[in-house]
Amino acid sequence: MRQHAGALNRVCLVILGILALAGGVLILLIASGMLHAMSPATVAAESPVVTGDLHAVFGTASAVAIVLVSGVVVGALGLSWILAQIPRRNAADRYRLHQDPASGTTLCDASVLASAVENQINTLPGVVGSSALLRGTAMEPDLAIKVTVNNRADIQDVLQRINTRVIPDLSMALETPLRRTGIQLEVSGRNAISGTTVETTGTVVY
Amino acid sequence: MSRNEGKTTQLRHRPSRVVPALILGTLLLAAGVGLAWAAVARLATGSWPAFLAGPRDWLTGLTWNDPGVWAVGAAAAILGLVLLAAALVPGSYNALRLQVPGNEGEVPAAGTQEIVMTRRAVARYAAAHCEYVDGVGSASATASARAVHLNVTTALHETRELRDRVIAEIRAQLAGAGLNPVPKITASVRSKE
Numbered sequence: 001m002r003q004h005a006g007a008l009n010r011v012c013l014v015i016l017g018i019l020a021l022a023g024g025v026l027i028l029l030i031a032s033g034m035l036h037a038m039s040p041a042t043v044a045a046e047s048p049v050v051t052g053d054l055h056a057v058f059g060t061a062s063a064v065a066i067v068l069v070s071g072v073v074v075g076a077l078g079l080s081w082i083l084a085q086i087p088r089r090n091a092a093d094r095y096r097l098h099q100d101p102a103s104g105t106t107l108c109d110a111s112v113l114a115s116a117v118e119n120q121i122n123t124l125p126g127v128v129g130s131s132a133l134l135r136g137t138a139m140e141p142d143l144a145i146k147v148t149v150n151n152r153a154d155i156q157d158v159l160q161r162i163n164t165r166v167i168p169d170l171s172m173a174l175e176t177p178l179r180r181t182g183i184q185l186e187v188s189g190r191n192a193i194s195g196t197t198v199e200t201t202g203t204v205v206y
Numbered sequence: 207m208s209r210n211e212g213k214t215t216q217l218r219h220r221p222s223r224v225v226p227a228l229i230l231g232t233l234l235l236a237a238g239v240g241l242a243w244a245a246v247a248r249l250a251t252g253s254w255p256a257f258l259a260g261p262r263d264w265l266t267g268l269t270w271n272d273p274g275v276w277a278v279g280a281a282a283a284i285l286g287l288v289l290l291a292a293a294l295v296p297g298s299y300n301a302l303r304l305q306v307p308g309n310e311g312e313v314p315a316a317g318t319q320e321i322v323m324t325r326r327a328v329a330r331y332a333a334a335h336c337e338y339v340d341g342v343g344s345a346s347a348t349a350s351a352r353a354v355h356l357n358v359t360t361a362l363h364e365t366r367e368l369r370d371r372v373i374a375e376i377r378a379q380l381a382g383a384g385l386n387p388v389p390k391i392t393a394s395v396r397s398k399e
Binding site: 001003004005006009010011012013014016017018019020021022023024025026027028030031032033043044045046047048049050054058064065067068070071072073074075076077078079081082084085144151152155156159160163177178179180181182183184185186187188189 | 215216217219220221222223224226227228230231232233234235236237238239240241242243244245246248249254262265266267268269270271272275276278279280281282283284285286287288289290292293294301304306317318319320321322323324326327328330331334335382383384
């Protein structure tokens with residue numbers, strides 16, 4: 001149900017991978033002399049890597065500023081990339097249900113609606129627990145539900161009841177069809193909140 | 207690097223590459239802190255920190271055909287390939303799709319609908335139903351995005367018939383749960399004796 005930075009990670013890894021691969025191949029081409037053989041204007045394999053005086057280059061105030069700024073930029077990029085790995089709920093805050101603010105405002109906390117959805121799902125036979133999350137807007141709401149069912153539950157029955165009772169009730173409360181719904185099923189050995197099947201044991205006597 | 211640019215909203219998704227992202231993010235952060243600290247030290251004391259003297263001296267006397275340069279180039283190329291593989295190898299899905307009869311992804315009040323069962327849930331469900339099959343002593347299961355493997359122990363000497371029965375039962379249960387397509391089911395039955 002939580003959102004991950006999968007696409008962001010892939011893009012960053014591809015960019016860094018291409019940069020590292022291109023840099024490595026370029027260094028190997030120069031070191032082997034192949035680049036110089038292909039284009040005599042480029043550096044030869046025997047030439048020094050650093051042609052200038054490093055003392056003089058890094059002695060200037062502009063070099064210090066460049067190092068400082070690049071350090072801050074690289075560090076900020078690294079930190080934001082790390083923080084982006086935290087899974088986010090990105091839940092809706094409050095739905096604005098009114099049409100015209102001049103004639104009054106109606107606000108509904110999305111978490112209240114989510115709790116109502118959870119309570120209704122928890123009454124279904126075979127359900128051990130649930131959590132619901134509303135995203136989007138009051139006009140285009142998205143619903144994500146995580147439902148944990150008992151391992152003997154009739155999964156199709158639970159899904160049918162969610163589709164025919166829970167979601168229509170939410171849709172009616174919001175007075176609009178949901179734009180998108182997602183249901184994630186988990187299975188547990190714990191007993192369902194309602195409609196529990198009772199295990200019995202016994203001995204057959206002949 | 208906005209958090210919302212690359213967010214995944216699908217319940218069924220491929221791995222997010224969190225581990226390589228965390229490693230590289232930490233390396234970038236460490237490099238940034240090192241550079242900023244060196245620049246601040248240079249401004250405060252008037253000279254660059256001593257740990258930069260080693261790399262500077264190494265670079266000063268270096269030629270392009272030096273073995274050290276070869277090593278750096280090869281390491282960078284290999285790192286690039288590893289990063290590209292980490293980004294481009296798709297990996298397997300975290301969950302399997304479920305379908306409700308009469309609902310082909312569209313519900314009147316629900317719009318587009320995605321129903322998934324996590325791999326762990328499929329494995330638990332399969333193992334639980336396996337234990338209801340007569341002749342099974344204990345069972346455990348592992349599930350991938352396309353297959354479920356059952357490990358069954360039994361007191362029976364002849365295991366072939368039980369294995370076929372267990373596979374048929376679990377296939378029927380998973381199909382009844384609505385998994386579409388039904389994953390391939392394999393079973394290893396071990397006799398206790």
